Amino acid sequence: MSKILVTGGCGYVGSVLTATLLRKGFKVIVVDTEWFGNYLVPHENLTCYKKDTREITSSDLVGVERVIHLANIANDPAVDLDQTLSWEVNVLSTLQLIDKCVRGGDVKQFIFASSGSVYGIKDELKVTEELPLVPLSAYNKTKMVAERVLKSFEQNIQIHNIRPATVCGLSPRMRLDVAVNLLTYQALTKSKITVLGGQQTRPNIHIKDMVAVYEHFLENSQHLESGDYNAGFENISILEIAKMIQKHIPCEIEIKPSNDPRSYRQDSSKLIRSGFSPHFSVDNAILEIKDAYEKGDLKESSLNYTIETMKSILSNKK
Secondary structure, three states: OOEEEEEOOOOHHHHHHHHHHHHOOOEEEEEEOOOOOOOOOOOOOEEEEEOOHHHOOHHHHOOOOEEEEOOOOOOHHHHHHOHHHHHHHHHHHHHHHHHHHHHHOOOOEEEEEOOHHHHOOOOOOOOOOOOOOOOOOHHHHHHHHHHHHHHOOOOOOEEEEEEEOEEEOOOOOOOOOOHHHHHHHHHHHHOEEEEEOOOOEEEEEEHHHHHHHHHHHHHOOOOOOOEEEEEOOEEEEHHHHHHHHHHHOOOEEEEEOOOOOOOOOOOOHHHHHOOOOOOOOHHHHHHHHHHHHHOOOOOOOHHHOHHHHHHHHHHHHO
């Protein structure tokens, strides 16, 4: 039975990924601070360590064959709250972890969750992996530097660097601060969507497809070269997302000026050529969130919002 370490395994994507890996028969070790809670169902093949990725030891990696490194301080506002902490968690801990993996010798594959926003603003309609990275925010810069750190180890270990689009859809550790989820929840609770600007284009990926991407790299590691892979399939504007929601949930769309004109696109042809096929869409995510809300399964709390939770955590630490 293959043993996998998942950092951030209690997070938005991590919770769904961990449950999927357990169903597939993997033995999973999760390392997570549990700042946003732990919604994982106990399982005989699951071991959870409630700790920071900076605290991972060599003994935690004994017998581990694959690592999926999801843990990070996520999104621009949260990173800006404490940039020293963010650089330590997003970059320094990545260096420490990959170094321990190589020195230990058991880990054969390291899958890193970077970000599709590392490209910055591009005029090209097809933003492929070959384009230069011009990160705009501190968060994007931490991801770019972490990628470069990992590349320096490619001669010693297989590195798959995934650059996800904005993820949408349901998770036990639900986020209501990412575009599709946020706007859908506004429509459900307020019958009104507030769109800032609206013309900004964002790439999107359904959470089930995001998890399937990681599975794809686990299952095909022998055939997939180390390197960078985009993972995003629907490049649509914020206003288009709002109109998609409006088709399923009666609501008003209010457009307000925005001081953030940035548009991001992604081309994931390389991932498709590797044999991956997406099966879910933004529309699926909207309908799933609507169904969960109407059934009473979607309950809002401060833990659904990264920035609110991080402010509270940092305030308590001070």
